[in-house]
Amino acid sequence: MMFSFKKKKQKATVLLSPVTGKCISLEEVPDKVFSTKMMGDGIAFDLEEGTIFAPADGKITFIAETRHAIGMTLVSGVEILIHVGLDTVKLDGKGFNVFVEIGQEIKAGAELLEIDIPLMSAHHLQLITPLIVMSNSTVTPIALEQKVTGGKTAVLTL
Template structure:
């Protein structure tokens, strides 16, 4: 059997993007991985927003963990939503109850509709200010359209660096 010819026929039939079986989400910030159920906010802890992890940040800059598009940016710049080229939607929410800071200490480098590459700067924030004024510094990174995927797996525990693989989304 000619496997190359068979593969080309499958690609032509279903499209190359449908053959991808997983998407890896990289760490958008340095820090320590924390289980989502430890976040002091029911919406995240009970996975109402979706499945993922939280990171206790040790740096003040959030970068894109994927190639895709900015689909949501709160006016206060404390949270950003991204969609990968494969349709995985990711929310990165800096701290808990940071909306009350009304944008003080947050600076965005992107706007809705922007295309982003892995490692592009998204948001910079005052780590000390967030630590002082927010309920928690924990930064959830969640897949908001969890129900569209077969499985989402946490890949890391403990201390992580930007670019480490933190989540795997299987189709």
């Protein structure tokens, strides 16, 4: 009797853009926590529209008290964080309308939250939005320097 001990290849996880805007490398984010990948690898977006979408199927595991960040555990077990804008924590939740709750199962493309872009602009906040992969997954950007559509355009493979 012959046995095969080959490792099964795990299927790649594809993440969709959480926002509509221009896709940029994490190194371009003007915040060292993100640009030096202290929190993990990923990609970022120069946000153009106010709706934030789920990049993959999974469960909501974190919503910042100030509503500027949402964490998810994907069906594959990978944990991700979407951080909306830079210094948006200063608004203490103003300008954020969250549509999900912790523990909720969601599908890729589902609306997670909406932001008030005019309010953010009035406070001179940058709307660069990092998508961080919190695990040690190999991250491969597939849409750098391109305009992407939230909930539709594939931007990363893990």
